[in-house]
Amino acid sequence: MKNTNEMEIRFDSRSANEGFARVAVASFMTQLNPTVEEVADVKTAVSEAVTNAIIHGYGDENHKVCIRCRIEENVFQVEVCDSGKGIENIEEAMRPMYTTKPEQDRSGMGFAFMEAFMDSVEVESEPGKGTRVKMKKTVGKGREIWTTQSL
Numbered sequence: 342m343k344n345t346n347e348m349e350i351r352f353d354s355r356s357a358n359e360g361f362a363r364v365a366v367a368s369f370m371t372q373l374n375p376t377v378e379e380v381a382d383v384k385t386a387v388s389e390a391v392t393n394a395i396i397h398g399y400g401d402e403n404h405k406v407c408i409r410c411r412i413e414e415n416v417f418q419v420e421v422c423d424s425g426k427g428i429e430n431i432e433e434a435m436r437p438m439y440t441t442k443p444e445q446d447r448s449g450m451g452f453a454f455m456e457a458f459m460d461s462v463e464v465e466s467e468p469g470k471g472t473r474v475k476m477k478k479t480v481g482k483g484r485e486i487w488t489t490q491s492l
Contacts, residue, residue, distance in 0.1 A: 346372065346412045354399045354406050354423070362391045362408055362421075369410050370417055373480040382458035383417065383478055389451040390421035390474045398425025398472055415480050422473045428466035435464065 348369050352358045363384045370383055387408070394406045407422040428434045435452040455462045459476040466472040 344412075344414055347410065349407065349409045351405045351407045354395045354402070354404050354425075356392075356395055358406070359388055359391050359395065362406070363388050366408060366410060366419060370412075370480070373412060373415060373417060375417075375480045379478065379480050383419065386455045386458045386462075386476055386478075387419060387421065389454045390419075390476070393451050393474070394421055394423035394425065394472065398423035398427075400426075415482075417478050417480050418475070419477075420473055420475050422471065424471035427468040427470055428464070428472055429468050431464050431466055 346369075350362075350365055352361060366387045367380050367384050370380060375383075391406060391408070398404075398406075402425075404424060407420075409420040409422070411418040435456075452462065452464070455474070455476060459478050461475075461477045463475040464472065465475070
C-alpha cells in the first residue's frame with residue numbers, strides 16, 4: 342500500500358484568505374520534510390492559483406474557493422477550485438503577460454509562475470461553471486544524488 346494522506350479546505354473568496362491558504366498548504370506539506378525552497382515554490386504557486394480564483398473567477402462576488410492536497414509517497418499534489426465564471430480560452434489565459442484585468446495592474450504571470458515553481462500544472466475550466474488548477478511537485482528530488490555524491 343502506498344503512503345498517502347489527503348486534506349481539503351474551503352474558504353470565502355476574499356483576498357485576506359490568500360495568506361491563510363498559503364500557510365495551510367505549507368503546513369500540510371511539512372510531513373514530507375521539504376526544503377525551504379520547496380515550501381516557498383508551493384506557497385507561491387498556491388498563492389497565484391488562489392488569487393486567480395478570487396479575482397478572475399469571482400470578481401467582486403463572495404463565494405467559496407476549495408483546496409485539495411494529496412501526498413503520495415514523495416509527490417505533493419494540490420488542486421485549487423472555484424465555481425466562478427471559468428476560462429474561455431485556457432491556452433490564451435496561460436500565455437505569459439496575458440491578463441483580463443489590465444485596469445487592476447495584473448501582470449498576467451500567474452500561470453507562468455505556477456509552471457515555473459511546480460513540476461506540472463493542468464487547468465480544467467468551463468465557462469460559467471468554474472476552474473480547477475491541478476499542480477504537482479516531487480519533494481526531495483535530487484537530494485538522494487547529493488547525499489550519495491557527498492560521501
